[in-house]
Amino acid sequence: MSGLAFQGLKRGLAVVVAEGRAVAPLASWRAPFASASDSFTEKIWGTQPHPGWEPPKKLPVPPAIENGKMVAIDPRVIGGKKCYPLIISAVVPRPIAFVSTVSKDGQQNLAPFSYFTAMHDPPCVVICVNRAAHRNGGKKDTMANIDETKEFTVNVLSEWFLEQANHTCGNYDEDVDEMALSGLTKEPSLKVKPPRVKESAVHMECKLKHKYETKGYNGEDTATIVVGEIVMFHVNESVAKKTPSGNTYVGLEELQPISRLGGNTYGRSRECFDLARPDRDWQNR
Ligand SMILES: Cc1cc2nc3c(=O)[nH]c(=O)nc-3n(C[C@H](O)[C@H](O)[C@H](O)COP(=O)(O)O)c2cc1C
Incomplete structure (x- = not known):
């Protein structure tokens, strides 16, 4: 995993380790308050999708998306009212x-x-x-x-x-x-x-x-x-x-x-994770 590995949750603080050295706490002010004995916390907090990712590597796109054609929809052609199901299902949650x-x-x-x-x-x-x-x-x-x-x-x-x-x-x-x-x-x-x-x-x-x-x-x-x-x-x-x-x-x-979400669908925030923001330094690497 090119030197980067996810080390799991430790007292609610997710840490990425590079060659055995902690480089970025993935939680900021949430971490000190989340405790491993908190049942809600155990249920909700998970890991980021790609803990080993390093810029500027490409991440795998699902084949259906990779091979799918984009359909162009001009709202002035279909009319504003017909945009309702599109907008409420695309701008989610x-x-x-x-x-x-x-x-x-x-x-x-x-x-x-x-x-x-x-x-x-x-x-x-x-x-x-x-x-x-x-x-x-x-x-x-x-x-x-x-x-x-x-x-x-x-x-x-x-x-x-x-x-x-x-x-x-x-x-x-x-x-x-x-x-x-x-x-x-x-x-x-x-x-x-x-x-x-x-x-x-x-x-x-x-x-x-x-x-x-x-x-x-x-x-x-x-x-x-x-x-x-x-x-x-x-x-x-x-x-x-x-x-x-x-x-x-x-x-x-x-x-x-x-x-x-779209239509009459509601969602719960049941699986969340923290992801550190990149340092300004990345622009010079
Ligand atoms: C989860 C949910 C979200 C909604 N969001 C909106 C919205 O953003 N804008 C809107 O005009 N109506 C929205 N509606 C519909 C209004 O709640 C509905 O028209 C309501 O009857 C308006 O009540 P009123 O006439 O008493 O103000 C939403 C309905 C639901 C169930």
């Missing part, structure tokens, strides 16, 4: 924002959104709320409420309440309170009106910072991209961990996050 909102009249709403990403300085979330086909292209309740009150909460999805979360995504009427319908528990927020979902281990109270209305190829309204600034985090102490410098982070094993 996606995290899921479980978004709670309230209308100006106090009607509460809850729905999952996997067109979802985030940034940290300032801490913001980004979700994309499509127009509703069942409302002839009208707004979903989540978007109508954000437009009215400029506030929402994002609650992280975990395995232990997934079926309840999934139940909130039906095309229900606007006067339906999905939190009550699916048996979830409301927790009052500190800085915004929409409640949080008590069953979730990480909550983010958000205020609308920007929004961008998108148009389809025929000029019709198709979606709104919402940027919300996080004005308060809530982290359940059972998932909260500290980096060596004292910053809070969330333990993967404890969080049991669920992601969305």
Whole structure:
């Protein structure tokens, strides 16, 4: 294996050894907190796919991919709506924002959104709320409420309440309170009106910072991209961990996050591994 060998997990710290000498810890701040006696850790953490790889060696590509022809698909030819199954199956796995909102009249709403990403300085979330086909292209309740009150909460999805979360995504009427319908528990927020979902281990109270209305190829309204600034985090102490410098982070094993894949498929983060980033030195070798 050309001098490089994987030495396995030692107290959660994966190490690559070159000619008997440790060169790169594969885990950074996770390692000190993972213990071999942690059953979740044993279940989840595995080895990187190719521990003996050295740049610029080529890695083997599966024959079906190597010999397969690329099919070119022009979205303007097939139309934006027909891109839906392609996009949601190709851009995977996606995290899921479980978004709670309230209308100006106090009607509460809850729905999952996997067109979802985030940034940290300032801490913001980004979700994309499509127009509703069942409302002839009208707004979903989540978007109508954000437009009215400029506030929402994002609650992280975990395995232990997934079926309840999934139940909130039906095309229900606007006067339906999905939190009550699916048996979830409301927790009052500190800085915004929409409640949080008590069953979730990480909550983010958000205020609308920007929004961008998108148009389809025929000029019709198709979606709104919402940027919300996080004005308060809530982290359940059972998932909260500290980096060596004292910053809070969330333990993967404890969080049991669920992601969305294509169609109605969900995923668990059940086999993970750490991989060190290359040193700048590599550019001169
Ligand atoms: C896992 C999952 C992810 C979803 N992601 C999105 C999304 O990113 N954008 C969107 O517009 N709808 C998404 N949906 C559909 C909405 O949740 C659904 O339309 C919901 O009824 C909207 O509710 P509302 O009208 O109460 O806002 C998703 C559904 C599921 C189950």
